[in-house]
Amino acid sequence: MGLADYARLARAGYVLAREGAFSVVEEKHLPPGARAGVRLARLIERPEIKRTGRVERLTRALNRLGPTYVKFGQTLATRPDVVGADIAGDLSALQDRMTPFDPDLVPDILREALGERADDLTALSAPLAAASIAQVHSAQLKPLRGARAKKVAVKMLRPGIASRFYADIGSFYAAGRFAERLLPATRRLKPTDVVKTLDHSARLELDLRLEAAAISEFAENIKNDEGFVIPEVSWDHTAENVLTTSWVEGIPIRNHAAIDRAGLDRRKLAATLLQNFLRHAIRDGFFHADMHPGNLFVDPRSGDIIAVDFGIMGRINRSERRFLADILYGFITRDYRMVAQRHFDIGYVPETQSVDDFSLAIRSIGEPLHGRTATEISMARVLGQLFAITELFDMQTRPELVLLQKSMVLVEGVARALDPDLDIWTVAEPVVGEWLRREQGPLGKFEDLRESLETLGTAARRVPLLIAEAEIVLADERARKRTQPVLPPALVQAIGWLGAGVLLLAFIRLLFFW
Structure with missing residues (x-):
């Protein structure tokens, strides 16, 4: 890690500040130190942003900075309740509508990756979706032994993406170590360990054979579930930088008008999405960790949710699954004392703190959320309050849960967009309650x-x-x-x-x- 990493970090900070990235933050919900940092960053903001309040070039800036910044933008795109509807709409282009790479490179990429098997893929289309790491084409897979040709999806990594990714990660490590050395208060957040967790996850995304394996394991877990389906892998046509799966046809989940025209119930879809995510995380401990709208579709015939792009998967062990279930159930039943105790048990809150005081802080967050619809809840305010509580009680970050937390933010954002009146606790109770009853029964024992x-x-x-x-x-x-x-x-x-x-x-x- 050298000066180049710090230079990239400084450039990224300048570009983001210049393009108004910090203007989307509501300062009043931030602690004093963070508030001062935001104000300092906004000093170099472009004058037209200050004049009009419109952040127009943030999407291009994130794309220019690199794939890991794009991932961050994809998450923000699902949270119009945090960044505003206009900015979220602009950032949604990062999910699957980025500029594709040169199509003349595609034949050589396939030939080098698949060898003679590349000839099995015919009628290759122009790029149908392009994101930060890869792009997707449709193709016809030659029939075997008299079978009919089958339509497939062919995913290819962007050329040179690995080097861009490693450069980004290097600057993130620099930021984490810089913060830990100069800002002792950030050490409880373990920024370097968080970066290490994200680094490991994203490196797996750069090998599409591992994504194929994730699809295979995920398919085994959900084979008896209803309302959630995924494509099948063609292993003979998969390599480190090429993944071929069965073709899935559906309505993009963010196209609410098309979903309505198909006569599908958006409230039911929102509940199905949230419940299936919780089922994967709590029951299986293995979940899709990149559920932004560009990776989700709806079957217009069955109403099933179709998920694609399994490059980033999350995995949690049984104790962490129990923690998640207990926390959710505690909020559902308003058992804030239990929620507080579980935070102590897993090490989020140091033993030097008071369980009773922390229970009171949790209650101050949970009570205003009950009985309210999604449109009545300001997630920016909730996140600000959560951040203040973490500082007050010297809460420690658990890096192994970072992907789970990020994924819950994504899924909740998509579900809230489908159903603005979503009651998260009511929807979550059947899944969480069923699993906890099983854990407390003979099978769990x-x-x-x-x-x-x-x-x-x-x-x-x-x-x-x-x-x-x-x-x-x-x-x-x-x-x-x-x-x-x-x-x-x-x-x-x-x-x-x-x-x-x-x-x-x-x-x-x-x-x-x-």
């Missing part, structure tokens, strides 16, 4: 026992290795200090087998007294 036994078994298998390592260490020590008494090997073995006995007793106690 059995899974708890199984996990405990697996942990115990792993520890037991390590006992002989620990004994061997102890003998090696003692032998080395004996060779180095022959004049000093050492523990005899028999005693070392006795200690090791004593440890094994303790583990065995723990196993028996767990098995018969659970």
Whole structure:
């Protein structure tokens, strides 16, 4: 990490400030320090932005800065309640309407990636969707053994995208370390660890074979679900920079007029989207982490939601899934004490803080949200209040949950656009409640026992290795200090087998007294 990273970071900050990126922030909802930073950034804003209040070139600026900035813009596009309807509308072009790369490059890309298999793809169309990382074409897949030709979607990475991405990430790491060194208050937010989490996720996006594997796993998880479908992978026509899947036909989920003309119920679609996302996250621990409107369609015949682009997937373990379910259910039932306690349990809030005081702060957020429709809630105000609470209670960031939090913002934004009267808590309750009842029942208890036994078994298998390592260490020590008494090997073995006995007793106690 060198001066080039800091130079790119400074350039990005200048471009964003110049194009009015900071004018979309409501200063009154920010802490004093952040408010001062925004005011300082706005000093270099273009005069016409200050005069008219219209941010016209932010989309082009994000596109010019690089793919990771585009990803940020895609998220903002789903939140007109935060950035305003005009800016969100402009930013929506970043989702699938960016400038495609030179079409003359496409045949060589396919030939180099697929070899002779490239000849199976015929009638390749012009780019139908172009985003920050890749673009999509339709094609006909040659029939095999008398079958009919099949329409497929062919996704190709942009040439040179990896180097642009790594340059962006380098500047983000520079920003994180700079903040941690010069602004001690930001250390609780763990900016470097957050960047590392996003870095890992996005690097996976640069290998389309991993995306194909994600589609395969995701399909297994949802095979018995209703209302949510995904395409199938053609593995013979997939490589590191090319992914071929079955073609899906649907109405873009942001085209509300077309959805209405098809006679589909937008309120039902919003509920289906939100419930399926929660089901994937809470039940499976594996979820689509890039659900912006450019990646979502609606089948006009069945009303099913169709998801595409699985380059960014999120994964959370069972304890994190339980945390998410408990938090949501706590807000649904207004059990703010439980919500507060779970934040302490998972390490979001230090033990030095008061659970009662934090419960009161959570209540101040939750109570105004109940009984209100989406149009009556200012997410900018809620986010500002949340940020103030994190600072007041010295809350620590959990980097492994960053993708989940970002995805929930995306999904909620899309659902609110479909149904402005969306009641998030009412829609979430069936999914969250069902999973928690399962966890508290015999099946959930059995899974708890199984996990405990697996942990115990792993520890037991390590006992002989620990004994061997102890003998090696003692032998080395004996060779180095022959004049000093050492523990005899028999005693070392006795200690090791004593440890094994303790583990065995723990196993028996767990098995018969659970």
